[in-house]
Amino acid sequence: MKKISLAVLLCYWLTVVTAQQQYSKAVKEQIARVEANLSGGLIIDGKLYSLTERMKYYNVQGLSVAVIDNYQIVWAKGYGYADKKEGRKVTVNTLFEPGSISKSLNAVGILQLAQQGKLNLHQDINQYLVNWKFPYDTVSHGKKITTAQLLSHTAGLTVHGFPGYQRRC
Template sequence: MKKHFVSLLIGIVSYVQVSNVYAQKTVYNKDVEQRIKQVETNLFSNKAGSNNDKWAIDTRMRHYGVYGLSVAVIKDYKIEWVKGYGFADFDEKRSVTTETLFQAASISKSLNAVGVLKLVQDKKLALDTDINTYLTTWKFPYDAVSKGKKINVANLLSHSAGLSIHGFPGYGKGDKLPSITQILNGQKPANTKAVRSQFEPGLKAEYSGGGTTISQLIVMDITKQPYAQYMWNNVLKPMGMLHSTYEQPPFNKKAQELATGYQENKKQIEGKYHIYPEQGAAGLWTNPTDLAHYIIETQLALIGKSNKVLSKEMTQLRLTPYSENLGLGVFIDDVNKTFGHSGGTAGFRCQYYGSLQGGNGVVVMVNSDNSDIMYELINSVRSIYKW
């Protein structure tokens, strides 16, 4: 009897471990289920020395020390499947579901650009006009570095403004949060330096979260609304991104909806996640399902079959390379014909790709500082779906 009980206990523990790797099970049709299984067992790396090995997703999650992962796959302008794996919070044994929210980090910039271009479409600002025309609560301090050239909104969205501050480290819970003007001026309690010119605008691409933060302030100055409120009403809600928020911290979400971030050594981020008042650059909380809605809306708008936020003409402009491989808020891959963006904040990594033709795409989000598994999974999706 005792031996039988021990065997039963081992079986229960094994089941719990497996069920938490494959945390959420939605029944799809036979063909889709087969593709899901193939994707889950076909992860591979493009790195030198990988020997064309293929791995299962649970194996790679353990290998990289990734607690939680969520993925959405788009086919023919529709979400084909979405699935969550592992733990949103390991200590709480809280599983990732398809509703679990992750920090989108720099993917926030893609949606920020949609919000800014909505103002362009509504003729409340122009892409080629000096940003100081629209800034009222703060003015950009031009100096000799910009060589007399003015920065415009298109420069900000395409990282061609010649500005400093690549990214932001965020703030811990309980830290005093700076205002946007304090961030832009590098004044305490801001933990980054001032956003200033490094070279003249339009000369070349230089990634700048600082520039995106200026665009956030432009939105606030023009609309006279809190940034998160404007983005909810004009971008997230119309696109069907109903679980997402730019609120920082996300006070309008329940704690169990939010993934906890982890370092590469599996150590939990203090306070579970950082706070980013630089909302346009790094403040979006979302999930692959909602990002898939954004990708599909972009794809449909591009071919003139939807205009929930942006018109066909504005979407075409957004997806046209403006500076090197950068459109407005997106990276354009002319070889693979995709638009996309990656993201990384403390304890979170994410990546999305959408095809410029045919309506295909993929989104992967993890609550880890290790992003390797994301690209192995994306390789698998591309291989199985023959993209």
């Protein structure tokens, strides 16, 4: 029985050790700087705040950070709890709904396509839609919609929010 318990414990330990991210010394130093000094040295009320201090101040239960450089994840880390009652911590695999940050990320991608000449911001959006076409007659009352109008929230559409990803029970 002791041999089985020892084997199970060893397997668990190996799983935990191999599941942890192995970062270089430089990346570990970058993580420590981010955790200890938010906002690149912005001093609020004469003090530099750490990530955990700001989480506590703003009552943020949990968050995830991913640093991406040249389309590669340099590092990612979870902080706090995904569910505090259950004691489930945030990991790099915890799902978060992107919310409004997705608007700016989407805009950057679209503007890059426009800069590369792959998309004209002032063309009818139906020119770019493949599997579905915008129903001009029922939604916009015949008015053509452009990508520029969608990006600047001047298309006259009134969609407010989406349900997000389906949660697993």
